[in-house]
Amino acid sequence: MALVEFRLPDLGEGLEEGEIVRWLVAEGDEVELNQPIVEVETAKAAVEIPSPYAGRIARLHAGAGASVAVGAALITFEVAGGRGPVAPAPSNDSASLRVFDSAGPTGPDTSGSTSSVAAAPAVRALAKRLGVDLSSVVGTGPDGRVTRADVERGAGSGDDLERVPVSPTRGAIARNLAAAAAVPQVTTFRTVDCTALEGFREELGVSPLPVFVAALVVTLADHPALNSSWGDDAILLHRRVRVGVATDTERGLVVPVLRDAGASGIADIGAQIARLADAARAGTLSPGDMKGATITVSNTGSYGSEAGTPLLSPGCAVTVALGAIRPRALVVDGRVEARPACTLSVTFDHRLLDGATVGRALTDLVSLLEDPDRLRDLPR
Amino acid sequence: MAESVTMSAALNHALRDAMEADPRVLVFGEDVGRLGGVFRVTVGLQEEFGEARVFDTPIAEAGIAGMCVGLAMAGWKPVAEMQFDGFSYPALDQVISHIAKYRNRTKARVAMPVVIRIPSWGGIKGKEHHGEAPETYYVHTAGLKVVAPSGALDAYRLLRAAIEDPDPVIFLEPKSRYWAKESAELTVEGPGIGRAVVARPGDDCTIVAYGAMVHRALEAAEALAAEGVGARVLDLRSLVPLDEETLAACVRETGRVVVVHEAARTLGMGAEIAARVMELAFDHLEAPVMRVTGYDTPYPPASLEELWLPSVERITEAVRRAVSY
Numbered sequence: 112m113a114l115v116e117f118r119l120p121d122l123g124e125g126l127e128e129g130e131i132v133r134w135l136v137a138e139g140d141e142v143e144l145n146q147p148i149v150e151v152e153t154a155k156a157a158v159e160i161p162s163p164y165a166g167r168i169a170r171l172h173a174g175a176g177a178s179v180a181v182g183a184a185l186i187t188f189e190v191a192g193g194r195g196p197v198a199p200a201p202s203n204d205s206a207s208l209r210v211f212d213s214a215g216p217t218g219p220d221t222s223g224s225t226s227s228v229a230a231a232p233a234v235r236a237l238a239k240r241l242g243v244d245l246s247s248v249v250g251t252g253p254d255g256r257v258t259r260a261d262v263e264r265g266a267g268s269g270d271d272l273e274r275v276p277v278s279p280t281r282g283a284i285a286r287n288l289a290a291a292a293a294v295p296q297v298t299t300f301r302t303v304d305c306t307a308l309e310g311f312r313e314e315l316g317v318s319p320l321p322v323f324v325a326a327l328v329v330t331l332a333d334h335p336a337l338n339s340s341w342g343d344d345a346i347l348l349h350r351r352v353r354v355g356v357a358t359d360t361e362r363g364l365v366v367p368v369l370r371d372a373g374a375s376g377i378a379d380i381g382a383q384i385a386r387l388a389d390a391a392r393a394g395t396l397s398p399g400d401m402k403g404a405t406i407t408v409s410n411t412g413s414y415g416s417e418a419g420t421p422l423l424s425p426g427c428a429v430t431v432a433l434g435a436i437r438p439r440a441l442v443v444d445g446r447v448e449a450r451p452a453c454t455l456s457v458t459f460d461h462r463l464l465d466g467a468t469v470g471r472a473l474t475d476l477v478s479l480l481e482d483p484d485r486l487r488d489l490p491r
Numbered sequence: 492m493a494e495s496v497t498m499s500a501a502l503n504h505a506l507r508d509a510m511e512a513d514p515r516v517l518v519f520g521e522d523v524g525r526l527g528g529v530f531r532v533t534v535g536l537q538e539e540f541g542e543a544r545v546f547d548t549p550i551a552e553a554g555i556a557g558m559c560v561g562l563a564m565a566g567w568k569p570v571a572e573m574q575f576d577g578f579s580y581p582a583l584d585q586v587i588s589h590i591a592k593y594r595n596r597t598k599a600r601v602a603m604p605v606v607i608r609i610p611s612w613g614g615i616k617g618k619e620h621h622g623e624a625p626e627t628y629y630v631h632t633a634g635l636k637v638v639a640p641s642g643a644l645d646a647y648r649l650l651r652a653a654i655e656d657p658d659p660v661i662f663l664e665p666k667s668r669y670w671a672k673e674s675a676e677l678t679v680e681g682p683g684i685g686r687a688v689v690a691r692p693g694d695d696c697t698i699v700a701y702g703a704m705v706h707r708a709l710e711a712a713e714a715l716a717a718e719g720v721g722a723r724v725l726d727l728r729s730l731v732p733l734d735e736e737t738l739a740a741c742v743r744e745t746g747r748v749v750v751v752h753e754a755a756r757t758l759g760m761g762a763e764i765a766a767r768v769m770e771l772a773f774d775h776l777e778a779p780v781m782r783v784t785g786y787d788t789p790y791p792p793a794s795l796e797e798l799w800l801p802s803v804e805r806i807t808e809a810v811r812r813a814v815s816y
Contacts, residue, residue: 231778233775236775253815
C-alpha cells in the first residue's frame with residue numbers, strides 16, 4: 112500500500128481557492144475510481160470532484176466550510192501498490208483533467224518538498240550541506256530564483272532565523288537528556304517548612320544547599336534503594352553516596368560530583384560545592400569531576416524556580432530539585448502562618464523504585480530538614 | 492621543428508606517414524587519386540604509393556563503404572573519403588548495418604579497422620549537400636568511434652590514431668578549417684581518441700565545442716575576458732568515446748556549461764552533453780546547460796549561412812546568461 116496526496120486541482124478560470132461545501136466520503140472509506148468525493152464551491156460554481164484513485168481515504172485535510180487554496184493538500188489516499196493514478200482520469204471533466212499535474216508551479220507546496228522553489232542544482236546542494244530549508248529563503252535572483260548568496264545568508268543570519276552552532280557542551284547535554292527522557296520516570300513533590308533550616312544555616316554561615324546535601328546523605332544511609340542505578344539485569348546499589356550538583360555555567364548545565372559527601376561536615380560540603388562550581392564556571396573541571404554521580408541535586412531555587420520536573424541524570428535513580436525558599440502560607444497547629452518554605456521536586460526511576468519507597472525516604476528527609484539540629488553531629 | 496602547416500597539409504602528412512608505416516593502409520574515394528582530393532588532402536599520394544594503394548572510385552558512396560567492409564575482412568586498413576558530408580548518407584546502410592556491427596556480429600573474430608573521412612559542416616558557402624552536420628547519425632550508432640579535430644596538429648594526431656585503431660572511426664574534418672594554418676610539429680604524441688582538451692583556461696563557464704566551433708568559442712572567450720568573464724573552452728575532439736572525466740571536472744570547476752555545435756539543436760551533441768553533465772555533476776550546476784547550435788531547419792543557402800551558424804555573439808550571450816543565472 113502507498114499513501115498518495117491529492118491536492119485541490121486547478122478548477123479553471125483562474126480561481127485560486129475553493130470552499131469545501133461537503134464531503135461525500137469520510138476517513139477510512141473505501142472509494143472507487145471516479146466516485147464523487149467532495150463538493151467544492153468556487154467563486155463561480157460548485158464542482159463535484161471525482162476520485163482520481165481507487166483505494167481508502169486515509170485523511171481529509173480540511174473540514175466542510177474550509178477554504179482550500181488550489182494546489183493545497185485535500186485528501187491523502189491509501190492505494191494499492193506504487194504511486195500515481197491507477198487509471199486515467201475521465202476526460203469529460205475539466206476538474207479531474209488537471210488533477211495529476213496539480214502539484215505544478217502555481218500551487219503552494221505543502222509536502223515539505225522544495226521542488227517548487229527555483230534554485231540551481233548547485234544551490235540546492237549547498238542548501239542541503241548547510242542545512243538550510245530552501246522554502247524559508249527569499250530568492251533575490253532573476254525571477255525570484257534562490258541564489259548561492261541567498262542560501263549563505265540563510266545559513267548565517269537569515270531574515271528571521273539565526274543559526275547558532277551547537278557547542279560540544281550543548282551537544283553532550285542534549286544527548287544526556289535525550290537518553291534520560293527515555294527512562295520511565297515520575298516526579299513527586301514535598302513541601303518543607305524551612306523555619307528551623309534558615310536559622311541553622313545562618314548560624315553555620317552557609318547557604319541552604321550544603322545543609323540539604325548533608326541531610327540527603329544521612330537519609331540515604333537508611334534508604335539505600337534511592338542511591339542506586341538500573342543495570343538491566345540487576346539493580347546496582349552504590350556503597351558510597353556521590354552527589355552530582357547541577358551547576359549553571361555559560362556553556363550550559365554541568366554536573367560536577369561531590370566525591371564523598373558522607374564523610375564530610377556541612378562546612379566542608381559547602382566548600383567542596385563552591386570549589387566545583389567555580390571550576391565548572393571556569394571550565395577547568397576534569398572529566399573525572401563529572402563522572403560517577405549516584406544521585407543528583409539541582410538547586411533550581413537559586414534562580415527563583417519553585418518546583419519542576421527534573422530529568423534523571425545518567426546512572427542516577429533519583430534527582431532532587433531544591434526550590435526557592437520563600438515565605439508561604441503554611442498550616443501550623445491548625446492555623447495558617449507565613450513561614451519560609453520550599454518545595455522539593457523529586458524525580459525517580461520507576462523501573463527500580465516505587466512511589467512508596469521514595470515516599471518513606473522523603474518523609475525522613477523532610478523531617479530532618481525541618482529539624483536540622485540532628486545534623487550537628489556530622490563530622491566537621 | 493615547428494612548421495606552419497594547414498590542416499589539409501597535416502592530414503596529407505598523416506596519410507603519407509601511415510602508408511609508409513603500414514603497407515596495409517589503402518586510400519580511396521571520389522577524386523582522391525589523380526586529382527588529389529577536392530580539398531587537396533590526398534595530393535601526391537597516388538604518385539608516391541601507386542594506383543593500387545591510392546585510387547579513385549565511382550560516384551557511389553554505398554560502394555565505397557561496402558568496399559571498406561570487404562577490404563577490412565581481407566586484412567587491409569581502408570581509409571575512405573566521402574567527398575562531402577551530404578554525400579555520406581547513401582553509405583549509411585553499409586556503415587550502420589555492417590561496418591559498425593561486424594565485430595559484434597562475429598563475436599570479435601572480425602574487426603573493422605576502417606577510417607571514413609568526411610569533410611563536414613559549413614562555413615565555406617557551399618551548395619546544398621555541401622554543409623551538412625552528420626555527427627549525430629554516427630554518434631548514435633554503437634560500434635563506431637567518431638572524432639573531430641579542430642586544427643592541424645590535432646588532425647594529424649587523430650588521423651594517425653584512427654588508422655591505428657582496430658575499430659571503425661568516422662573522421663569528421665571541419666571544411667572551414669582546411670586552410671587555417673597552425674605552427675606545430677606534427678607528431679603522434681599527445682592526447683589520443685577519447686580525450687578532450689582544454690583549449691583555453693577559465694573558471695566561470697565551460698564552452699564545449701568541437702571542430703570549427705572551437706575557434707568560434709575561443710573568439711567568444713576572448714571577448715568575454717574583456718568583460719571579466721573567464722570562459723574555459725573544452726575541445727571535445729572525440730565525440731565517441733566521450734571524455735566524461737574531463738567534462739565532469741570542467742563542470743565541477745566552472746559550474747556552468749554552454750555547448751556549441753553547427754548541427755541542428757534537436758538531438759545534437761548538445762543534448763547528449765547536457766544529459767551527461769546532469770548525470771555526472773548535477774550538484775555542481777549553477778545554471779542550466781545552454782546550447783548554441785544550428786537551427787532545426789535544413790542547412791540554409793550560402794547567403795544566410797552566417798546567420799544560421801552559431802556566431803560569436805550568440806555564444807557570448809549564452810555564456811552571459813549562464814553566468815548571471
